[in-house]
Amino acid sequence: xxxxxxxxxxxxxxxxxxxxxxxxxxxxxxxxxxxxxxxxxxxxxxxxxxxxxxxxxxxxxxxxxxxxxxxxxxxxxxxxxxxxxxxxxxxxxxxxxxxxxxxxxxxxxxxxxxxxxxxxxxxxxxxxxxxxxxxxxxxxxxxxxxxxxxxxxxxxxxxxxxxxxxxxxxxxxxxxxxxxxxxxxxxxxxxxxxxxxxxxxxxxxxxxxxxxxxxxxxxxxxxxxxxxxxxxxxxxxxxxxxxxxxxxxxxxxxxxxxxxxxxxxxxxxxxxxxxxxxxxxxxxxxxxxxxxxxxxxxxxxxxxxxxxxxxxxxxxxxxxxxxxxxxxxxxxxxxxxxxxxxxxxxxxxxxxxxxxxxxxxxxxxxxxxxxx
Ligand code: SF4
Ligand code: SF4
Numbered sequence: 001x002x003x004x005x006x007x008x009x010x011x012x013x014x015x016x017x018x019x020x021x022x023x024x025x026x027x028x029x030x031x032x033x034x035x036x037x038x039x040x041x042x043x044x045x046x047x048x049x050x051x052x053x054x055x056x057x058x059x060x061x062x063x064x065x066x067x068x069x070x071x072x073x074x075x076x077x078x079x080x081x082x083x084x085x086x087x088x089x090x091x092x093x094x095x096x097x098x099x100x101x102x103x104x105x106x107x108x109x110x111x112x113x114x115x116x117x118x119x120x121x122x123x124x125x126x127x128x129x130x131x132x133x134x135x136x137x138x139x140x141x142x143x144x145x146x147x148x149x150x151x152x153x154x155x156x157x158x159x160x161x162x163x164x165x166x167x168x169x170x171x172x173x174x175x176x177x178x179x180x181x182x183x184x185x186x187x188x189x190x191x192x193x194x195x196x197x198x199x200x201x202x203x204x205x206x207x208x209x210x211x212x213x214x215x216x217x218x219x220x221x222x223x224x225x226x227x228x229x230x231x232x233x234x235x236x237x238x239x240x241x242x243x244x245x246x247x248x249x250x251x252x253x254x255x256x257x258x259x260x261x262x263x264x265x266x267x268x269x270x271x272x273x274x275x276x277x278x279x280x281x282x283x284x285x286x287x288x289x290x291x292x293x294x295x296x297x298x299x300x301x302x303x304x305x306x307x308x309x310x311x312x313x314x315x316x317x318x319x320x321x322x323x324x325x326x327x328x329x330x331x332x333x334x335x336x337x338x339x340x341x342x343x344x345x346x347x348x349x350x351x352x353x354x355x356x357x358x359x360x361x362x363x364x365x366x367x368x369x370x371x372x
Contacts, residue, residue, distance in 0.1 A: 010236070275346060
Protein backbone atom coordinates (compact mmCIF):
# COMPACT_ATOMS: atom_id res chain seq x y z
CA UNK A 1 0.00 0.00 0.00
CA UNK A 2 1.24 3.49 -0.83
CA UNK A 3 1.67 4.56 2.81
CA UNK A 4 3.78 1.54 3.82
CA UNK A 5 5.93 2.01 0.75
CA UNK A 6 7.39 5.36 1.89
CA UNK A 7 10.98 5.75 3.12
CA UNK A 8 11.59 7.10 6.60
CA UNK A 9 10.70 10.78 6.68
CA UNK A 10 13.68 12.99 7.74
CA UNK A 11 12.98 14.57 11.13
CA UNK A 12 13.49 18.14 9.83
CA UNK A 13 10.48 17.68 7.51
CA UNK A 14 8.16 16.51 10.27
CA UNK A 15 5.70 18.92 11.87
CA UNK A 16 2.34 17.58 13.05
CA UNK A 17 0.01 14.77 11.98
CA UNK A 18 -2.47 16.39 9.58
CA UNK A 19 -2.65 20.13 10.37
CA UNK A 20 -2.18 22.38 13.39
CA UNK A 21 -5.55 23.10 14.95
CA UNK A 22 -7.02 25.28 17.65
CA UNK A 23 -10.23 23.41 18.57
CA UNK A 24 -11.65 26.32 20.59
CA UNK A 25 -11.25 28.67 17.63
CA UNK A 26 -12.66 26.06 15.22
CA UNK A 27 -15.79 25.84 17.36
CA UNK A 28 -16.09 29.61 17.71
CA UNK A 29 -15.81 30.12 13.94
CA UNK A 30 -18.48 27.49 13.37
CA UNK A 31 -20.86 28.94 15.96
CA UNK A 32 -20.51 32.47 14.62
CA UNK A 33 -20.26 31.78 10.93
CA UNK A 34 -20.84 28.26 9.58
CA UNK A 35 -19.45 27.28 6.19
CA UNK A 36 -21.38 27.85 2.98
CA UNK A 37 -20.99 26.44 -0.49
CA UNK A 38 -18.82 28.41 -2.90
CA UNK A 39 -21.64 28.62 -5.45
CA UNK A 40 -23.88 30.22 -2.82
CA UNK A 41 -21.24 32.65 -1.63
CA UNK A 42 -20.09 33.70 -5.08
CA UNK A 43 -22.92 32.85 -7.50
CA UNK A 44 -21.79 35.28 -10.20
CA UNK A 45 -18.22 33.98 -10.17
CA UNK A 46 -19.51 30.44 -10.24
CA UNK A 47 -21.71 31.23 -13.27
CA UNK A 48 -18.88 33.08 -15.01
CA UNK A 49 -16.53 30.11 -14.52
CA UNK A 50 -19.11 27.63 -15.82
CA UNK A 51 -19.72 29.79 -18.88
CA UNK A 52 -16.01 30.03 -19.66
CA UNK A 53 -15.26 26.36 -19.06
CA UNK A 54 -18.40 25.19 -20.84
CA UNK A 55 -16.50 23.57 -23.79
CA UNK A 56 -14.80 21.19 -21.29
CA UNK A 57 -18.09 20.47 -19.55
CA UNK A 58 -20.37 19.92 -22.54
CA UNK A 59 -19.09 16.44 -23.51
CA UNK A 60 -19.93 15.24 -19.99
CA UNK A 61 -23.33 16.91 -19.68
CA UNK A 62 -25.44 13.79 -20.45
CA UNK A 63 -23.50 11.70 -17.92
CA UNK A 64 -23.75 14.50 -15.35
CA UNK A 65 -27.52 14.60 -15.79
CA UNK A 66 -27.75 10.80 -15.37
CA UNK A 67 -25.56 10.85 -12.26
CA UNK A 68 -27.54 13.68 -10.62
CA UNK A 69 -30.73 11.70 -11.18
CA UNK A 70 -29.18 8.59 -9.63
CA UNK A 71 -27.90 10.60 -6.66
CA UNK A 72 -31.41 11.87 -5.98
CA UNK A 73 -32.81 8.32 -6.09
CA UNK A 74 -29.95 7.09 -3.92
CA UNK A 75 -30.63 9.79 -1.32
CA UNK A 76 -33.91 7.99 -0.60
CA UNK A 77 -32.41 4.46 -0.57
CA UNK A 78 -32.36 2.50 2.65
CA UNK A 79 -30.79 -0.91 3.34
CA UNK A 80 -33.17 -3.80 2.74
CA UNK A 81 -31.68 -5.96 5.50
CA UNK A 82 -30.48 -5.56 9.07
CA UNK A 83 -26.70 -5.50 9.57
CA UNK A 84 -25.11 -8.74 10.78
CA UNK A 85 -24.38 -7.99 14.43
CA UNK A 86 -21.57 -10.59 14.41
CA UNK A 87 -19.54 -8.65 11.81
CA UNK A 88 -16.28 -7.39 13.22
CA UNK A 89 -15.52 -3.70 12.38
CA UNK A 90 -12.01 -4.66 11.26
CA UNK A 91 -13.40 -7.19 8.82
CA UNK A 92 -16.04 -4.75 7.54
CA UNK A 93 -13.37 -2.07 7.04
CA UNK A 94 -11.20 -4.50 5.09
CA UNK A 95 -14.16 -5.61 2.97
CA UNK A 96 -15.02 -1.97 2.25
CA UNK A 97 -11.45 -1.22 1.20
CA UNK A 98 -11.44 -4.24 -1.09
CA UNK A 99 -14.79 -3.22 -2.59
CA UNK A 100 -13.43 0.30 -3.22
CA UNK A 101 -10.29 -1.06 -4.88
CA UNK A 102 -12.35 -3.44 -7.04
CA UNK A 103 -14.48 -0.51 -8.20
CA UNK A 104 -11.33 1.38 -9.25
CA UNK A 105 -11.21 4.01 -6.49
CA UNK A 106 -7.57 5.04 -5.99
CA UNK A 107 -7.77 5.36 -2.19
CA UNK A 108 -10.29 5.67 0.62
CA UNK A 109 -10.05 6.78 4.23
CA UNK A 110 -12.52 7.02 7.09
CA UNK A 111 -12.98 10.21 9.14
CA UNK A 112 -15.39 11.30 11.84
CA UNK A 113 -18.44 13.21 10.57
CA UNK A 114 -18.05 16.78 11.80
CA UNK A 115 -20.77 19.33 11.14
CA UNK A 116 -18.25 22.16 11.50
CA UNK A 117 -16.98 21.13 8.06
CA UNK A 118 -20.38 20.55 6.47
CA UNK A 119 -21.99 23.38 4.50
CA UNK A 120 -24.89 24.99 6.30
CA UNK A 121 -27.46 23.89 3.68
CA UNK A 122 -26.83 20.27 4.73
CA UNK A 123 -26.79 20.64 8.50
CA UNK A 124 -28.94 18.15 10.38
CA UNK A 125 -28.96 15.65 7.51
CA UNK A 126 -26.30 13.21 8.77
CA UNK A 127 -27.27 9.53 8.63
CA UNK A 128 -24.21 8.31 10.53
CA UNK A 129 -21.07 9.42 12.32
CA UNK A 130 -18.58 8.47 9.62
CA UNK A 131 -17.40 9.99 6.37
CA UNK A 132 -15.66 7.83 3.81
CA UNK A 133 -13.37 9.95 1.68
CA UNK A 134 -12.97 8.48 -1.82
CA UNK A 135 -10.07 9.80 -3.87
CA UNK A 136 -9.54 9.32 -7.57
CA UNK A 137 -6.27 10.05 -9.30
CA UNK A 138 -6.66 12.31 -12.35
CA UNK A 139 -4.79 11.67 -15.57
CA UNK A 140 -1.43 13.18 -16.42
CA UNK A 141 -1.33 16.97 -16.08
CA UNK A 142 1.76 17.78 -18.16
CA UNK A 143 -0.38 19.68 -20.69
CA UNK A 144 -2.10 21.93 -18.12
CA UNK A 145 -3.44 24.56 -18.40
CA UNK A 146 -5.54 23.17 -21.24
CA UNK A 147 -9.13 22.32 -22.04
CA UNK A 148 -7.99 18.73 -22.53
CA UNK A 149 -6.77 18.51 -18.94
CA UNK A 150 -9.92 20.19 -17.60
CA UNK A 151 -12.11 17.85 -19.66
CA UNK A 152 -10.22 14.78 -18.41
CA UNK A 153 -10.40 16.07 -14.83
CA UNK A 154 -14.16 16.35 -15.09
CA UNK A 155 -14.29 12.76 -16.40
CA UNK A 156 -12.25 11.54 -13.40
CA UNK A 157 -14.66 13.41 -11.13
CA UNK A 158 -17.63 11.70 -12.75
CA UNK A 159 -15.91 8.32 -12.35
CA UNK A 160 -15.41 8.75 -8.62
CA UNK A 161 -19.00 9.96 -8.23
CA UNK A 162 -20.18 6.76 -9.87
CA UNK A 163 -17.83 4.56 -7.83
CA UNK A 164 -18.95 6.38 -4.66
CA UNK A 165 -22.58 5.52 -5.40
CA UNK A 166 -21.59 1.88 -5.91
CA UNK A 167 -19.59 1.80 -2.68
CA UNK A 168 -22.59 3.24 -0.81
CA UNK A 169 -24.69 0.50 -2.41
CA UNK A 170 -22.17 -2.08 -1.13
CA UNK A 171 -22.60 -0.80 2.43
CA UNK A 172 -26.39 -0.85 2.12
CA UNK A 173 -26.15 -4.47 0.93
CA UNK A 174 -24.48 -5.15 4.32
CA UNK A 175 -27.43 -3.53 6.10
CA UNK A 176 -25.93 -0.06 6.80
CA UNK A 177 -27.15 3.36 5.80
CA UNK A 178 -24.87 5.10 3.30
CA UNK A 179 -25.29 8.17 1.14
CA UNK A 180 -22.76 9.31 -1.44
CA UNK A 181 -22.53 13.02 -2.18
CA UNK A 182 -21.44 13.10 -5.80
CA UNK A 183 -19.18 15.84 -7.02
CA UNK A 184 -21.03 18.70 -5.33
CA UNK A 185 -20.04 17.51 -1.90
CA UNK A 186 -21.84 18.58 1.25
CA UNK A 187 -18.69 19.66 3.04
CA UNK A 188 -14.98 20.42 2.83
CA UNK A 189 -13.33 17.34 1.40
CA UNK A 190 -9.93 18.80 2.33
CA UNK A 191 -10.74 18.62 6.03
CA UNK A 192 -12.06 15.08 5.85
CA UNK A 193 -9.17 13.97 3.60
CA UNK A 194 -6.60 15.22 6.14
CA UNK A 195 -8.49 13.60 9.05
CA UNK A 196 -8.70 10.34 7.10
CA UNK A 197 -4.90 10.29 6.75
CA UNK A 198 -4.98 10.65 2.97
CA UNK A 199 -2.54 13.55 2.85
CA UNK A 200 -1.68 17.01 4.20
CA UNK A 201 -2.44 20.51 2.99
CA UNK A 202 0.04 21.98 0.54
CA UNK A 203 0.85 25.65 0.13
CA UNK A 204 -1.31 25.47 -3.00
CA UNK A 205 -4.34 25.20 -0.69
CA UNK A 206 -5.09 21.62 -1.71
CA UNK A 207 -4.77 18.15 -0.27
CA UNK A 208 -1.43 16.69 -1.29
CA UNK A 209 -1.79 12.93 -1.41
CA UNK A 210 1.37 10.83 -1.24
CA UNK A 211 0.65 9.17 -4.58
CA UNK A 212 -0.43 12.08 -6.82
CA UNK A 213 -0.17 15.35 -4.88
CA UNK A 214 -3.33 17.31 -5.63
CA UNK A 215 -3.88 15.70 -9.05
CA UNK A 216 -6.94 14.07 -7.56
CA UNK A 217 -10.68 14.42 -7.28
CA UNK A 218 -12.98 13.39 -4.45
CA UNK A 219 -16.32 12.28 -3.28
CA UNK A 220 -17.62 11.77 0.25
CA UNK A 221 -19.96 9.10 1.61
CA UNK A 222 -21.79 9.53 4.89
CA UNK A 223 -22.55 6.24 6.63
CA UNK A 224 -23.45 4.61 9.92
CA UNK A 225 -21.34 1.52 9.11
CA UNK A 226 -18.99 0.92 12.07
CA UNK A 227 -15.80 1.24 10.04
CA UNK A 228 -12.45 1.73 11.76
CA UNK A 229 -11.38 5.36 11.75
CA UNK A 230 -8.17 6.38 10.03
CA UNK A 231 -6.05 9.08 11.62
CA UNK A 232 -4.22 12.18 10.41
CA UNK A 233 -0.60 11.51 9.46
CA UNK A 234 2.55 13.53 9.14
CA UNK A 235 3.94 12.80 5.69
CA UNK A 236 6.50 15.61 5.95
CA UNK A 237 4.52 17.58 3.38
CA UNK A 238 4.55 20.86 5.30
CA UNK A 239 8.34 20.60 5.54
CA UNK A 240 8.60 19.80 1.83
CA UNK A 241 6.39 22.77 0.90
CA UNK A 242 8.58 25.12 2.95
CA UNK A 243 11.62 23.99 0.94
CA UNK A 244 9.83 23.92 -2.42
CA UNK A 245 7.42 26.84 -2.92
CA UNK A 246 7.16 26.07 -6.63
CA UNK A 247 3.42 26.85 -6.68
CA UNK A 248 4.04 30.18 -4.91
CA UNK A 249 6.66 31.19 -7.49
CA UNK A 250 4.84 29.81 -10.53
CA UNK A 251 1.21 30.85 -9.96
CA UNK A 252 0.46 33.16 -12.90
CA UNK A 253 -2.09 35.11 -10.82
CA UNK A 254 0.29 35.53 -7.85
CA UNK A 255 -2.55 34.13 -5.74
CA UNK A 256 -0.52 31.81 -3.49
CA UNK A 257 1.29 32.90 -0.39
CA UNK A 258 4.05 30.99 1.37
CA UNK A 259 2.88 32.22 4.75
CA UNK A 260 0.50 30.03 6.73
CA UNK A 261 -1.93 31.66 9.14
CA UNK A 262 -4.57 30.40 11.53
CA UNK A 263 -7.91 30.58 9.74
CA UNK A 264 -11.07 29.36 11.46
CA UNK A 265 -8.84 27.49 13.92
CA UNK A 266 -6.77 25.69 11.27
CA UNK A 267 -3.28 26.64 10.11
CA UNK A 268 -3.14 27.00 6.36
CA UNK A 269 -1.93 29.09 3.45
CA UNK A 270 -4.97 30.91 2.10
CA UNK A 271 -5.31 31.22 -1.64
CA UNK A 272 -6.34 34.69 -2.84
CA UNK A 273 -9.62 33.77 -4.48
CA UNK A 274 -10.08 37.20 -6.03
CA UNK A 275 -6.95 36.58 -8.10
CA UNK A 276 -7.28 32.85 -8.70
CA UNK A 277 -10.98 32.61 -9.68
CA UNK A 278 -10.96 34.86 -12.77
CA UNK A 279 -7.64 33.44 -14.00
CA UNK A 280 -8.93 29.88 -13.58
CA UNK A 281 -12.05 30.75 -15.56
CA UNK A 282 -10.19 32.52 -18.36
CA UNK A 283 -7.11 30.28 -18.64
CA UNK A 284 -8.77 26.97 -19.40
CA UNK A 285 -9.04 25.90 -15.77
CA UNK A 286 -5.40 26.92 -14.98
CA UNK A 287 -4.16 24.21 -12.58
CA UNK A 288 -0.54 25.45 -12.77
CA UNK A 289 -0.30 25.02 -8.98
CA UNK A 290 -1.13 21.34 -9.42
CA UNK A 291 1.17 20.81 -12.37
CA UNK A 292 4.34 22.34 -10.88
CA UNK A 293 4.08 20.36 -7.64
CA UNK A 294 6.85 17.76 -7.28
CA UNK A 295 4.65 15.54 -5.10
CA UNK A 296 2.14 15.48 -7.95
CA UNK A 297 4.69 14.80 -10.66
CA UNK A 298 7.07 12.37 -9.01
CA UNK A 299 5.10 11.06 -6.02
CA UNK A 300 6.03 11.53 -2.36
CA UNK A 301 8.25 8.44 -2.29
CA UNK A 302 10.57 9.84 -4.99
CA UNK A 303 10.55 13.31 -3.42
CA UNK A 304 11.59 11.84 -0.06
CA UNK A 305 14.24 9.59 -1.58
CA UNK A 306 15.82 12.49 -3.47
CA UNK A 307 15.64 14.72 -0.41
CA UNK A 308 17.31 11.96 1.64
CA UNK A 309 20.17 11.81 -0.90
CA UNK A 310 20.74 15.46 -1.75
CA UNK A 311 18.61 17.58 0.64
CA UNK A 312 17.09 19.04 -2.52
CA UNK A 313 13.51 19.07 -3.77
CA UNK A 314 13.46 17.09 -6.97
CA UNK A 315 12.60 19.10 -10.10
CA UNK A 316 12.93 22.49 -8.37
CA UNK A 317 13.83 25.24 -10.88
CA UNK A 318 13.69 22.84 -13.84
CA UNK A 319 11.59 23.44 -16.91
CA UNK A 320 10.38 19.85 -16.79
CA UNK A 321 8.57 20.53 -13.53
CA UNK A 322 7.99 24.27 -13.49
CA UNK A 323 7.54 25.23 -17.15
CA UNK A 324 4.11 25.66 -18.71
CA UNK A 325 2.46 26.91 -21.88
CA UNK A 326 0.18 29.80 -21.08
CA UNK A 327 -3.04 29.61 -23.10
CA UNK A 328 -3.79 33.35 -23.00
CA UNK A 329 -0.76 34.26 -25.13
CA UNK A 330 0.47 30.90 -26.43
CA UNK A 331 3.91 31.45 -24.86
CA UNK A 332 5.99 28.97 -22.90
CA UNK A 333 7.11 30.28 -19.48
CA UNK A 334 10.04 28.51 -17.86
CA UNK A 335 11.36 28.80 -14.29
CA UNK A 336 11.68 32.43 -13.19
CA UNK A 337 9.29 33.69 -15.90
CA UNK A 338 5.63 34.59 -15.38
CA UNK A 339 3.02 35.66 -17.92
CA UNK A 340 2.07 39.33 -17.82
CA UNK A 341 -1.51 39.73 -16.64
CA UNK A 342 -3.52 42.80 -17.66
CA UNK A 343 -5.34 44.47 -14.77
CA UNK A 344 -8.79 44.01 -16.31
CA UNK A 345 -8.23 40.26 -16.21
CA UNK A 346 -9.18 40.40 -12.55
CA UNK A 347 -12.45 42.18 -13.27
CA UNK A 348 -13.55 40.85 -16.65
CA UNK A 349 -16.02 42.98 -18.63
CA UNK A 350 -19.62 42.15 -17.81
CA UNK A 351 -18.80 40.88 -14.32
CA UNK A 352 -18.84 42.42 -10.92
CA UNK A 353 -16.80 40.12 -8.73
CA UNK A 354 -17.19 40.79 -5.05
CA UNK A 355 -15.12 38.84 -2.58
CA UNK A 356 -14.85 37.92 1.06
CA UNK A 357 -15.60 40.76 3.44
CA UNK A 358 -18.46 42.15 1.41
CA UNK A 359 -20.33 38.88 1.84
CA UNK A 360 -22.78 38.29 4.67
CA UNK A 361 -20.85 35.12 5.44
CA UNK A 362 -17.33 36.17 4.60
CA UNK A 363 -15.74 32.79 4.41
CA UNK A 364 -14.15 31.13 1.49
CA UNK A 365 -14.38 27.38 1.66
CA UNK A 366 -13.85 26.26 -1.88
CA UNK A 367 -10.36 27.44 -2.66
CA UNK A 368 -9.14 25.67 0.46
CA UNK A 369 -10.73 22.44 -0.19
CA UNK A 370 -11.17 21.24 -3.60
CA UNK A 371 -8.47 19.51 -5.51
CA UNK A 372 -7.04 21.19 -8.51
S1 SF4 B 1 -5.33 27.63 -10.22
FE1 SF4 B 1 -3.82 28.94 -11.27
S2 SF4 B 1 -4.34 31.00 -10.61
FE2 SF4 B 1 -5.33 29.62 -9.16
S3 SF4 B 1 -3.88 29.39 -7.46
FE3 SF4 B 1 -3.50 27.70 -8.92
S4 SF4 B 1 -1.87 28.49 -10.25
FE4 SF4 B 1 -2.76 30.24 -9.22
S1 SF4 C 1 4.38 22.97 -5.38
FE1 SF4 C 1 5.77 22.69 -3.66
S2 SF4 C 1 5.07 24.24 -2.19
FE2 SF4 C 1 3.42 23.98 -3.66
S3 SF4 C 1 2.08 22.45 -2.77
FE3 SF4 C 1 3.52 21.33 -4.07
S4 SF4 C 1 5.21 20.74 -2.69
FE4 SF4 C 1 4.02 22.33 -1.66
